[in-house]
């Protein structure tokens with residue numbers, strides 16, 4: 178398991194699946210905002226790639242996020258779009274509603290940076306998020322990500338086009354222990 182100061186990132190367990198489905202992916206607004214595609218229901222037992230991890234998928238590594246104290250599941254996180262030629266990847270995360278606003282998101286980003294830069298030897302990490310997602314923007318910036326651009330009206334979300342912000346962090350600018 179990868180450990181931050183508040184959360185751990187471990188493999189997806191079978192028992193995580195119904196919780197993640199009910200609390201994250203069945204939520205139409207949350208899914209529509211976080212996923213860059215149209216919401217549709219996930220049939221119980223289906224092999225939806227957000228829930229059922231394919232360990233042979235080279236370009237994506239998925240984690241379940243747990244509290245370090247008691248091991249309670251609090252969300253899901255991924256390093257995706259892993260490009261071993263350009264040595265870059267994207268970060269994605271979603272926390273259960275009851276786990277938001279406690280500093281876990283900032284810690285998940287820190288742990289994913291450690292995984293991307295140290296374990297995988299990547300040079301650049303990237304995050305795309307809606308421009309009104311203050312908690313995601315702050316979680317990224319606290320870890321040293323900088324805003325590199327605004328993708329105007331790039332996301333169709335529940336009846337309107339919204340801007341996305343693209344943030345990037347290069348390994349030479351990464352300061353592992355400072356969240357400032």
Ligand SMILES: CC(C)(COP(=O)(O)OP(=O)(O)OC[C@H]1O[C@@H](n2cnc3c(N)ncnc32)[C@H](O)[C@@H]1OP(=O)(O)O)[C@@H](O)C(=O)NCCC(=O)NCCS
Nearest residue numbers: 211270271272277278279280281282283306311312313315
């Ligand atoms: C986005 C998300 C991962 C952030 O994680 P989090 O644990 O809630 O965020 P944190 O508690 O680490 O807070 C990070 C910063 O944002 C601020 N923040 C948290 N919630 C906020 C809110 N609703 N509005 C404004 N600022 C907020 C915190 O005060 C903190 O700022 P600080 O470092 O200056 O104190 C989480 O809220 C989430 O899962 N949201 C739904 C799914 C989602 O949007 N995923 C990202 C898709 S790209």
